[in-house]
Amino acid sequence: MDSNILFLSQEDVKSCGGLNMENAINTMEQVFSIHDKGDYVLPNKTTLRWGDRDSESIFGRINSMPGYIGGDFNASGIKWISGAPQNPFKYDLPRAAGIIILNDPETLMPVAVMDGTLISSMRTGANSGVVARYLARKDSQKLGLIGAGVQNRTQLLALYSVLPELNEVKITDLDNSRAQAFANEMSKIVPIPIKVVDTAEEAVRASDVFVTATVTKEPIIKSDWVEEGSLYIHVGSHECEFDVIHKSNKVVVDDWSELKHRGVETISIMYEENEFEETSLYSELGEIVNNKRKGREDNQERIYFNSVGMGIEDIALASQIYKLAKQQNIGQLLSLWNKPEFV
Ligand SMILES: NC(=O)c1ccc[n+]([C@@H]2O[C@H](COP(=O)([O-])OP(=O)(O)OC[C@H]3O[C@@H](n4cnc5c(N)ncnc54)[C@H](O)[C@@H]3O)[C@@H](O)[C@H]2O)c1
Structure with missing residues (x-):
């Protein structure tokens, strides 16, 4: 069995429909429905920060957001996302930047690493699309x-x-x-x-x-x-x-x-x-x-x-993008090893 990991840059994510808001809203609606049915695993978000609650708005933080979402998604993974408020002002960088790792549902091997920056902001917007639809x-x-x-x-x-x-x-x-x-x-x-x-x-x-x-x-x-x-x-x-x-x-x-x-x-x-x-x-x-x-x-x-934001939202959207990228041969294949040293 291979150890290939598909790497998707933000441009690759875009080529796989990463900017399609209508799709993101419909996907988030499915996520909320599955969330209510309980077919998910959502360990608490872990926050790496350098001080108390208020320190986040000064020095920033990094959030670790793992999860599993069932239904048609059947996908697991994690979003690791930083947020540094000074970035847009000092470095011309986005405040938040992240990656998403997806794991195979059976072997649990990592199968994809992709830009999570765009996916994260799209799913946050899309959540509000669902909110507005109903409220x-x-x-x-x-x-x-x-x-x-x-x-x-x-x-x-x-x-x-x-x-x-x-x-x-x-x-x-x-x-x-x-x-x-x-x-x-x-x-x-x-x-x-x-x-x-x-x-x-x-x-x-x-x-x-x-x-x-x-x-x-x-x-x-x-x-x-x-x-x-x-x-x-x-x-x-x-x-x-x-x-x-x-x-x-x-x-x-x-x-x-x-x-x-x-x-x-x-x-x-x-x-x-x-x-x-x-x-x-x-x-x-x-x-x-x-x-x-x-x-x-x-x-x-x-x-x-x-909203507090849930890792399962990112993983759901990322899993769609991963499927499309594989179908369309988008992205770069990386290998963890030629042969694992120990099994
Ligand atoms: N709930 C979720 O799922 C979720 C997801 C992503 C981000 N967020 C949160 O959304 C917020 C915004 O994120 P972003 O990526 O757009 O950040 P950003 O840095 O790109 O934009 C924030 C903007 O707020 C402005 N601002 C700061 N204080 C203000 C005030 N008192 N009045 C008016 N404007 C003010 C800043 O000047 C800046 O332009 C963050 O707090 C972030 O943690 C929530």
Whole structure:
């Protein structure tokens, strides 16, 4: 038996449909459904960091995210992803960069190593596509984005793909030049006006859907700004005051036990400080996808969604890309050994 490992660069991932948002959203919908059915293994995320919780927004961190996902995927592997907030500012590098390793379902041998940077941001955007499908008002027109980084780029691609009436995007960032660059770049891809606004308040007020994807360690969003009938998709860590969550009619998450374990998100901090009872959680997203719980029920509900991010999302998407790469002979074969020294 050979020991070949297929190496896929980001360009290879793109050649295998890595930028296909519609496919990523449908794939994530399947992942949430499987997550709810329990056909997965998800060891807790391990975080390598150089200090306490707040140190992550200064020095960064590296997350190790292993998992197995069943259903049609039957795939195992791990995403190893760094996040250094200073990278875009000091080194012209993305904040987050990662690799994904896939393992054979039977021999468990590593079979692929690929860029995980693009897959990770696509699946994070795609998750929000699923969220909006079930929890946004169907007639949502205005989208507010706080944080002009990588994640809000894929958030925009996903939300544009599932909200047909979207006609205005507001983008804001502490660094105005990043917001300008975002608007210039993304308006070439998404054919709706993208307006730079000066404050998070402007981005949130009058928005039907808004997303925070920043690296702040201080909460930004105030509950007074949040409109009736809106959907708030919380992607970063501690980005809103507690009252935003207290005043939401439905609180939905991807994986509650993983959120409690990770401990850096607003809702996990609230839980730790006895400000949020487990019984106040409306549901995990998979229960809504599988029709066990209702999604949005009327146009007045304020709905709050928070994701911690699960390795099984990355592995599901990576396993599709790996299959396609093999079919199309894309990538570079590397060999672990000619003959293993010891068996
Ligand atoms: N939930 C998930 O599954 C998931 C997945 C990936 C990333 N994330 C999180 O998303 C966040 C954004 O990641 P990214 O890759 O886009 O980072 P990025 O560095 O590319 O962009 C972050 C942007 O936020 C801006 N910012 C910082 N503080 C701000 C504030 N107070 N107000 C407005 N803008 C502010 C920065 O200037 C920067 O432009 C990170 O916290 C990351 O951990 C979550």
